Amino acid sequence: MAAAAGEPKKIIIDTDPGIDDAMAIFVALRSPEVEVIGLTTIYGNVYTTLATRNALHLLEVADRTDIPVAEGSHVTITFCTQEDKKLRIADFVHGADGLGNQNFPPPEGKPIDMSATHFLVEQAKLYPGKVTVVALGPLTNIALAIQQDPSFVKNIGQIVLLGGAFAVNGNVNPAAEANIFGDPDAADIVFTSGADVLAVGINVTHQVILTDSDRETLASSKGKFAQYLLKILEVYFNYHHDAYSTKGVYLHDPTAMLAAINPSLITYVEGAVRVQTNGITRGLTLLYNKQKRFAEITKWSDQPSVKVAVTVDAPAVLKLVLERLME
Numbered sequence: 001m002a003a004a005a006g007e008p009k010k011i012i013i014d015t016d017p018g019i020d021d022a023m024a025i026f027v028a029l030r031s032p033e034v035e036v037i038g039l040t041t042i043y044g045n046v047y048t049t050l051a052t053r054n055a056l057h058l059l060e061v062a063d064r065t066d067i068p069v070a071e072g073s074h075v076t077i078t079f080c081t082q083e084d085k086k087l088r089i090a091d092f093v094h095g096a097d098g099l100g101n102q103n104f105p106p107p108e109g110k111p112i113d114m115s116a117t118h119f120l121v122e123q124a125k126l127y128p129g130k131v132t133v134v135a136l137g138p139l140t141n142i143a144l145a146i147q148q149d150p151s152f153v154k155n156i157g158q159i160v161l162l163g164g165a166f167a168v169n170g171n172v173n174p175a176a177e178a179n180i181f182g183d184p185d186a187a188d189i190v191f192t193s194g195a196d197v198l199a200v201g202i203n204v205t206h207q208v209i210l211t212d213s214d215r216e217t218l219a220s221s222k223g224k225f226a227q228y229l230l231k232i233l234e235v236y237f238n239y240h241h242d243a244y245s246t247k248g249v250y251l252h253d254p255t256a257m258l259a260a261i262n263p264s265l266i267t268y269v270e271g272a273v274r275v276q277t278n279g280i281t282r283g284l285t286l287l288y289n290k291q292k293r294f295a296e297i298t299k300w301s302d303q304p305s306v307k308v309a310v311t312v313d314a315p316a317v318l319k320l321v322l323e324r325l326m327e
């Protein structure tokens with residue numbers, strides 16, 4: 001991939017690290033096309049407190065403690081009204097510590113004295129139209145930014161999110177993908193906000209697989225990211241071997257990250273997306289392609305269009321992930 005012309009694109013990574021989050025963060029830090037201006041944290045793969053700790057730890061591993069970490073919401077956006085207040089945490093995918101049960105020492109750094117929402121709002125205002133948020137977890141922080149600042153939607157350049165299962169089964173249950181299921185109300189706010197949104201769902205990321213033999217390729221590198229990731233990937237591989245018949249692991253977060261870095265790696269369609277927020281299909285994402293003019297007003301009528309990824313150049317994504325992590 002050619003280096004981007006001009007200034008690198010500023011990105012904020014909203015993350016719940018997470019093994020594939022760690023890979024995506026490292027890929028971003030090794031990508032000259034982007035400048036990571038901050039990490040914001042969220043629950044999902046781990047609780048938010050641990051997500052913050054892991055975000056600080058990963059930046060220390062990368063020698064990038066110059067990048068600020070802002071802690072995000074500990075609860076879903078409807079926490080006060082919701083009857084079931086229990087968060088769904090995917091520690092069975094990533095290990096109890098979120099990073100493959102390696103029990104790394106606590107980080108030395110601290111998060112900044114500002115909430116994730118405030119940080120997102122402030123950075124979007126500081127660089128209008130120039131900041132891309134790459135959202136790798138449930139969308140609570142982004143929805144809160146949209147609610148708290150009416151100009152956020154206009155100020156933010158793009159929101160590239162890993163989430164949804166468009167016309168395929170989910171990974172939490174047949175209806176829902178994990179990040180959308182984590183906070184469906186927040187996701188619906190983001191999809192209907194009018195912001196420039198690109199959703200990369202598991203209909204796309206399930207095509208990008210790091211196989212057992214790719215893991216051996218990674219092992220042949222002496223690079224610090226490759227060596228670190230080999231340790232934490234064990235748990236992620238074990239989970240995939242048990243849960244899927246695929247011989248490898250899905251590269252969800254790195255695929256979304258590379259779609260933000262180089263949009264030509266994917267193709268997308270446009271339409272209105274709504275999220276089911278209750279019942280047995282809670283977390284379902286449904287795209288209306290605007291092909292039919294319905295006679296009646298529906299919940300999709302007059303909703304802004306978003307972009308939904310439909311194909312990916314999987315070999316190119318895999319090649320870039322390996323190259324950048326093995327440097």
Ligand SMILES: O=c1[nH]cnc2c1ncn2[C@@H]1O[C@H](CO)[C@@H](O)[C@H]1O
Nearest residue numbers: 020090093171172177178179252253
């Ligand atoms: O089976 C699963 N349940 C919950 N979370 C999962 C599962 N598989 C992967 N992820 C996590 O959720 C995001 C993609 O949906 C990714 O961040 C991935 O690590």
